[in-house]
Amino acid sequence: MSGFSSMFFELTFGFFILFLVTKFLGKSQINQITPFDFIAAVLLGELVGNALFDPNAGIPEIAFVVGLYAVLMYITEIVTQKYKGTRNLIEGSPSIVIYNGKLIRDTMKENKLDLNQLQHLLRAKDIFTLDEVEVGILEANGTISVLKKSDYQTPTRKDMKLSPQEVNIPITLVNDGEIIYDNLKEKNLTEVWLKGKLREQGYNDIEDIFYVEYSKDSELIVHPMTNRNHQKYDSK
Numbered sequence: 001m002s003g004f005s006s007m008f009f010e011l012t013f014g015f016f017i018l019f020l021v022t023k024f025l026g027k028s029q030i031n032q033i034t035p036f037d038f039i040a041a042v043l044l045g046e047l048v049g050n051a052l053f054d055p056n057a058g059i060p061e062i063a064f065v066v067g068l069y070a071v072l073m074y075i076t077e078i079v080t081q082k083y084k085g086t087r088n089l090i091e092g093s094p095s096i097v098i099y100n101g102k103l104i105r106d107t108m109k110e111n112k113l114d115l116n117q118l119q120h121l122l123r124a125k126d127i128f129t130l131d132e133v134e135v136g137i138l139e140a141n142g143t144i145s146v147l148k149k150s151d152y153q154t155p156t157r158k159d160m161k162l163s164p165q166e167v168n169i170p171i172t173l174v175n176d177g178e179i180i181y182d183n184l185k186e187k188n189l190t191e192v193w194l195k196g197k198l199r200e201q202g203y204n205d206i207e208d209i210f211y212v213e214y215s216k217d218s219e220l221i222v223h224p225m226t227n228r229n230h231q232k233y234d235s236k
Contacts, residue, residue, distance in 0.1 A: 013059050043069075094145075098136030101149065111138055122146065170221075174212035177225065187214065198222065 080086050095107050097118065108118065118136075121144040127133060135147040157164065171183050173194055184194065195206070197220050203209055213221040 009059065013062060092140035094140060095138045096135065097138050097144070098130070098133050098146075101131070101134055103130070107138075113138060118144070166216075168216040168218075170213050170215040172211065173214045173220070174206060174209050176210060177207040179206060183214075187216075189214070 095111055097104050097107050097111070097113060103115075103118075108114070119130075121138075122128070122130070122133065122136070125144065125146050127146060127148070132148050132152040133146055134149045137145045139145060171187060172180055173183055173189070174180065179191060179194065181191070184191065194212075198204075198206070198209065198212070201220065201222055203222060203224065208225055209222060210225045211221075211223040215221075
C-alpha cells in the first residue's frame, strides 16, 4: 500500500510541477513546437516516468529533473533571443519548397518531404491542387505557409475599393445555460438587456439556452439546448 501512496504523491507532484513549467516557459513552447522542443519534451516525460517507477527516486529527484529541464529550456530561449545566429541551429529555419508555382525538389529532399506529405499539408490549408500555389514555405515546426497565385486569392475590401469597417470580436454571453456576467460587464451590458433580447427571439428561460454569442451592431446568435433523443441519423 505504501508503494501506491508513494506513486500517488510523486505523480501528483510531477503533474503540478510540469504544469508550472509550461506556464513558466510560455505559450510558444506549445503552439510553435520545433523538432528540438519535441525531443526535449519526450526526454522530460521519459525522465519523469523513470523517476516515478524507480524505488530509489522520489519527489526531490523529480523536482530536480523538472527544474533542471526548465532552466535549460529557459537558457535556450534567452540564447536564441539574444544571439540570432543560434536560431537556425536550435529552432530550425523555414525552407521554400514551392516557388513561382514550381516544386523545389532539392529542398524537399533536404527536408525529407515527399509529394504525398506536401499534398497533405496543402489540403490542410484548403488547397487541393498545386496549380493554386505561387509560393510554399515549410516552417520549422513542420507546417506550411502558402501564398496563392493572384487568380486564386480572395479579394479584400481594399481590392474592391470599399471603405474600412470596424472589426468587432464576438463574445460569449451564455454558456451551457449560465450567463457569463464578466463578459456582460466587459461590454457594458446588463442581465435585463440580455433577457429582453432573448425574449424577442422567443426564449424565456436561460436554462433552455446552450450558447449565446454577442457582436456589436449584430443580432444575438442563440443556440438552444438540444434534446439528443430527437436527433436521428438516417443511414439509408
